[in-house]
Amino acid sequence: MTASDDVEAELTVPVPTADATVAERDRVVAAVREHAGRLARELARLKGGDYGRRTFRVEGGEWTLKYEAGDLDFLRFEGRSGLDVYVVSTKTDPDVRDLASAMAHYDAFVAAFVDYVESLRGVLDGVSIAVPDVASTGEVAAERDRIVARMRDAADRMAAELHRVEPTEYGTFAATVEGTRWELKREADRATYVRAGGEGGVYLVSQYAPPSPGDVRAYASAFRGFVETYNAEVRELGDALDGVEL
Structure with a gap:
Protein backbone atom coordinates (compact mmCIF):
# COMPACT_ATOMS: atom_id res chain seq x y z
CA MET A 1 0.00 0.00 0.00
CA THR A 2 1.37 3.36 -0.97
CA ALA A 3 1.45 6.53 1.11
CA SER A 4 -1.35 7.98 -0.98
CA ASP A 5 -3.48 4.90 -0.21
CA ASP A 6 -2.92 5.48 3.52
CA VAL A 7 -4.07 9.12 3.17
CA GLU A 8 -7.20 8.06 1.28
CA ALA A 9 -7.99 5.52 3.97
CA GLU A 10 -7.70 8.20 6.68
CA LEU A 11 -9.94 10.60 4.77
CA THR A 12 -12.69 8.02 4.56
CA VAL A 13 -13.02 7.90 8.37
CA PRO A 14 -16.42 9.40 9.27
CA VAL A 15 -16.26 12.93 10.77
CA PRO A 16 -18.17 13.00 14.06
CA THR A 17 -20.93 15.63 14.25
CA ALA A 18 -21.20 18.14 17.07
CA ASP A 19 -24.87 18.78 16.39
CA ALA A 20 -26.19 17.09 19.51
CA LEU A 120 -33.74 44.55 51.36
CA ARG A 121 -37.13 43.65 52.76
CA GLY A 122 -38.18 46.03 55.50
CA VAL A 123 -35.44 48.55 54.75
CA LEU A 124 -38.06 51.26 54.30
CA ASP A 125 -40.17 50.23 57.28
CA GLY A 126 -40.65 53.17 59.59
CA VAL A 127 -39.47 55.70 57.04
CA SER A 128 -41.73 58.71 57.38
CA ILE A 129 -43.15 60.22 54.22
CA ALA A 130 -44.40 63.27 56.09
CA VAL A 131 -42.70 66.39 54.75
CA PRO A 132 -42.96 69.99 55.91
CA ASP A 133 -45.02 72.47 53.97
CA VAL A 134 -43.19 73.91 50.99
CA ALA A 135 -42.40 77.57 51.44
CA SER A 136 -43.72 79.91 48.77
CA THR A 137 -41.37 82.04 46.70
CA GLY A 138 -44.25 84.25 45.59
CA GLU A 139 -43.33 87.30 47.64
CA VAL A 140 -39.62 87.03 46.80
CA ALA A 141 -40.34 86.63 43.07
CA ALA A 142 -42.81 89.52 43.11
CA GLU A 143 -40.28 91.83 44.78
CA ARG A 144 -37.58 90.71 42.35
CA ASP A 145 -39.90 91.41 39.43
CA ARG A 146 -40.79 94.83 40.82
CA ILE A 147 -37.12 95.86 41.08
CA VAL A 148 -36.24 94.38 37.68
CA ALA A 149 -39.21 96.22 36.12
CA ARG A 150 -37.80 99.51 37.44
CA MET A 151 -34.38 98.59 36.04
CA ARG A 152 -35.95 97.80 32.67
CA ASP A 153 -37.89 101.06 32.66
CA ALA A 154 -34.70 103.01 33.37
CA ALA A 155 -32.77 101.01 30.74
CA ASP A 156 -35.46 101.65 28.10
CA ARG A 157 -35.38 105.37 28.85
CA MET A 158 -31.60 105.38 28.58
CA ALA A 159 -31.85 103.49 25.28
CA ALA A 160 -34.40 105.97 23.95
CA GLU A 161 -32.20 108.94 24.89
CA LEU A 162 -29.13 107.31 23.34
CA HIS A 163 -31.12 106.65 20.17
CA ARG A 164 -32.03 110.37 20.00
CA VAL A 165 -28.38 111.44 19.90
CA GLU A 166 -27.19 108.46 17.86
CA PRO A 167 -30.14 107.25 15.75
CA THR A 168 -28.64 103.93 14.68
CA GLU A 169 -30.46 100.62 14.68
CA TYR A 170 -28.14 99.12 17.29
CA GLY A 171 -25.88 100.61 19.93
CA THR A 172 -24.28 100.12 23.33
CA PHE A 173 -23.41 102.14 26.35
CA ALA A 174 -20.72 100.81 28.69
CA ALA A 175 -19.22 102.07 31.93
CA THR A 176 -17.20 100.76 34.85
CA VAL A 177 -18.89 101.10 38.22
CA GLU A 178 -17.09 100.12 41.43
CA GLY A 179 -14.64 98.05 39.41
CA THR A 180 -17.34 96.17 37.48
CA ARG A 181 -18.00 96.64 33.78
CA TRP A 182 -21.62 97.40 32.92
CA GLU A 183 -23.07 97.36 29.44
CA LEU A 184 -26.41 98.38 28.02
CA LYS A 185 -27.21 97.10 24.56
CA ARG A 186 -30.09 98.62 22.67
CA GLU A 187 -32.06 97.95 19.53
CA ALA A 188 -33.25 101.28 18.22
CA ASP A 189 -34.83 102.98 21.26
CA ARG A 190 -35.38 99.87 23.42
CA ALA A 191 -32.96 98.13 25.75
CA THR A 192 -32.01 94.60 24.70
CA TYR A 193 -30.10 93.85 27.87
CA VAL A 194 -28.17 95.30 30.78
CA ARG A 195 -25.26 93.13 31.83
CA ALA A 196 -22.86 93.47 34.75
CA GLY A 197 -19.48 91.75 34.72
CA GLY A 198 -18.63 91.58 31.02
CA GLU A 199 -18.78 88.35 29.02
CA GLY A 200 -20.25 85.64 31.20
CA GLY A 201 -21.59 88.24 33.61
CA VAL A 202 -25.05 88.71 35.11
CA TYR A 203 -27.95 89.93 32.98
CA LEU A 204 -30.02 92.26 35.14
CA VAL A 205 -32.29 93.13 32.21
CA SER A 206 -32.80 90.52 29.51
CA GLN A 207 -35.21 89.32 26.85
CA TYR A 208 -35.03 85.88 28.41
CA ALA A 209 -34.98 84.76 32.05
CA PRO A 210 -35.00 87.24 34.93
CA PRO A 211 -32.00 87.38 37.27
CA SER A 212 -31.97 85.56 40.59
CA PRO A 213 -33.03 87.47 43.72
CA GLY A 214 -29.46 87.13 44.99
CA ASP A 215 -28.04 88.77 41.84
CA VAL A 216 -30.60 91.57 42.09
CA ARG A 217 -29.56 92.23 45.68
CA ALA A 218 -25.86 92.12 44.78
CA TYR A 219 -26.12 94.55 41.84
CA ALA A 220 -29.05 96.84 42.64
CA SER A 221 -26.98 99.58 44.24
CA ALA A 222 -24.36 99.40 41.47
CA PHE A 223 -27.15 99.75 38.90
CA ARG A 224 -27.93 103.13 40.38
CA GLY A 225 -24.28 104.00 39.90
CA PHE A 226 -24.51 102.85 36.27
CA VAL A 227 -27.44 105.22 35.64
CA GLU A 228 -25.61 108.05 37.41
CA THR A 229 -22.57 107.45 35.16
CA TYR A 230 -24.85 107.63 32.12
CA ASN A 231 -26.36 110.90 33.39
CA ALA A 232 -22.89 112.34 33.88
CA GLU A 233 -21.92 111.49 30.29
CA VAL A 234 -25.11 113.07 28.97
CA ARG A 235 -24.26 116.25 30.87
CA GLU A 236 -20.80 116.16 29.29
CA LEU A 237 -22.44 115.97 25.87
CA GLY A 238 -24.41 119.09 26.71
CA ASP A 239 -21.32 120.84 27.96
CA ALA A 240 -19.56 119.97 24.71
CA LEU A 241 -22.06 122.12 22.79
CA ASP A 242 -21.93 125.10 25.12
CA GLY A 243 -20.76 128.15 23.26
CA VAL A 244 -21.30 126.65 19.83
CA GLU A 245 -23.00 129.23 17.60
CA LEU A 246 -24.02 129.33 13.97
Missing part, protein backbone atom coordinates in the same frame (compact mmCIF):
# COMPACT_ATOMS: atom_id res chain seq x y z
CA THR A 21 -23.67 18.75 21.83
CA VAL A 22 -24.20 22.19 20.26
CA ALA A 23 -27.96 21.79 20.49
CA GLU A 24 -27.72 20.87 24.17
CA ARG A 25 -25.43 23.82 24.85
CA ASP A 26 -27.81 26.18 23.07
CA ARG A 27 -30.72 24.76 25.06
CA VAL A 28 -28.93 25.38 28.35
CA VAL A 29 -27.81 28.88 27.36
CA ALA A 30 -31.31 29.80 26.20
CA ALA A 31 -32.80 28.60 29.48
CA VAL A 32 -30.22 30.58 31.49
CA ARG A 33 -30.73 33.64 29.30
CA GLU A 34 -34.45 33.59 29.96
CA HIS A 35 -34.09 32.94 33.70
CA ALA A 36 -31.20 35.35 34.30
CA GLY A 37 -33.03 37.91 32.18
CA ARG A 38 -35.83 37.88 34.72
CA LEU A 39 -33.26 38.35 37.48
CA ALA A 40 -31.78 41.28 35.55
CA ARG A 41 -35.15 42.98 35.28
CA GLU A 42 -35.77 42.58 39.00
CA LEU A 43 -32.30 43.90 39.78
CA ALA A 44 -32.91 46.91 37.53
CA ARG A 45 -36.14 47.61 39.40
CA LEU A 46 -34.36 47.45 42.74
CA LYS A 47 -31.50 49.65 41.57
CA GLY A 48 -33.87 52.16 40.01
CA GLY A 49 -32.06 52.42 36.70
CA ASP A 50 -31.84 50.76 33.30
CA TYR A 51 -28.08 50.20 33.36
CA GLY A 52 -25.95 48.48 35.97
CA ARG A 53 -24.30 45.34 37.24
CA ARG A 54 -23.87 43.38 40.44
CA THR A 55 -21.51 40.63 41.51
CA PHE A 56 -22.71 37.75 43.69
CA ARG A 57 -20.13 35.71 45.59
CA VAL A 58 -20.73 31.99 46.02
CA GLU A 59 -18.62 29.23 47.45
CA GLY A 60 -17.08 28.33 44.10
CA GLY A 61 -16.42 31.82 42.77
CA GLU A 62 -18.28 34.93 41.61
CA TRP A 63 -21.20 35.57 39.27
CA THR A 64 -21.53 38.97 37.63
CA LEU A 65 -24.84 39.99 36.11
CA LYS A 66 -24.90 43.07 33.88
CA TYR A 67 -28.00 44.65 32.41
CA GLU A 68 -28.63 47.37 29.84
CA ALA A 69 -31.94 49.05 29.14
CA GLY A 70 -33.39 46.75 31.78
CA ASP A 71 -32.44 43.57 29.87
CA LEU A 72 -29.66 41.06 30.47
CA ASP A 73 -26.40 42.06 28.80
CA PHE A 74 -24.19 39.26 30.10
CA LEU A 75 -23.83 36.70 32.87
CA ARG A 76 -20.26 35.82 33.78
CA PHE A 77 -18.81 33.22 36.13
CA GLU A 78 -15.30 33.50 37.54
CA GLY A 79 -14.36 30.34 39.42
CA ARG A 80 -11.81 30.06 42.20
CA SER A 81 -9.95 27.51 40.07
CA GLY A 82 -9.28 30.12 37.36
CA LEU A 83 -12.35 29.40 35.25
CA ASP A 84 -13.66 32.53 33.50
CA VAL A 85 -16.68 32.04 31.25
CA TYR A 86 -19.49 34.19 29.89
CA VAL A 87 -22.43 31.85 30.32
CA VAL A 88 -24.65 34.37 28.53
CA SER A 89 -23.20 36.96 26.20
CA THR A 90 -24.21 38.99 23.16
CA LYS A 91 -20.85 38.26 21.53
CA THR A 92 -19.99 34.56 21.78
CA ASP A 93 -21.23 31.19 22.95
CA PRO A 94 -19.47 29.52 25.89
CA ASP A 95 -17.19 26.52 25.64
CA VAL A 96 -19.16 23.39 26.46
CA ARG A 97 -16.87 22.18 29.27
CA ASP A 98 -16.65 25.69 30.76
CA LEU A 99 -20.43 25.98 30.62
CA ALA A 100 -20.84 22.67 32.40
CA SER A 101 -18.41 23.75 35.13
CA ALA A 102 -20.15 27.09 35.62
CA MET A 103 -23.63 25.56 35.73
CA ALA A 104 -22.56 23.47 38.71
CA HIS A 105 -22.63 26.76 40.64
CA TYR A 106 -25.75 28.31 39.08
CA ASP A 107 -28.10 27.25 41.87
CA ALA A 108 -25.76 28.93 44.36
CA PHE A 109 -25.93 32.10 42.25
CA VAL A 110 -29.73 32.10 42.32
CA ALA A 111 -29.70 31.50 46.07
CA ALA A 112 -27.32 34.45 46.52
CA PHE A 113 -29.63 36.61 44.42
CA VAL A 114 -32.61 35.61 46.56
CA ASP A 115 -30.66 36.39 49.73
CA TYR A 116 -29.82 39.82 48.35
CA VAL A 117 -33.46 40.60 47.57
CA GLU A 118 -34.59 39.32 50.96
CA SER A 119 -31.97 41.47 52.69
